Amino acid sequence: MAMPKPQSSTFREAPPNIPNIFTAAESNDVAALDLALTFYDVNERDAIGMTPLHYAASTRALRAINRLLEHPNIDATLADQFGRSAATVAFQCWAELSDDIVDRLNPVCYPWLEVHRS
Helix, strand or coil, rough: CCCCCCCCCCCCCCCCCCCCCHHHHCCCCHHHHHHHHHHCCCCCCCCCCCHHHHHHCCCCCCHHHHHHCCCCCCCCCCCCCCCCCCCHHHHHHHHHHHHHHHHHHHHHCCCCCCCCCC
16 A cells, blocks of 8 residues: 655655665665665655655554654654644554554654553
8 A cells, every 4th residue: 555656846866776765664674764864854755745754654664663763853743735644644544454553653643642542
């Protein structure tokens, strides 16, 4: 259920040895993601405002999600132009199958909510 990768006007074409950050995130390829992060901003946006975290959430790429959330400059609260957080994208793509991803993302996508599961 891969998301399309439209290019934004600010998207920089990487050198041939650097993977596309969106592809690396959605394919759960942490090694490629680490390499992509040497060139791209962790909060890079596509034409509709989706970030690598949105792409990883759209495919339930938990290893990529965890790697992105470890990055010191990640802003997990970013929404795309439709107002969707990465947690919302995960739920829209996978419904109940995304519970583990949504549970991981909700505290960082919506830090102002103080709802905690026990």
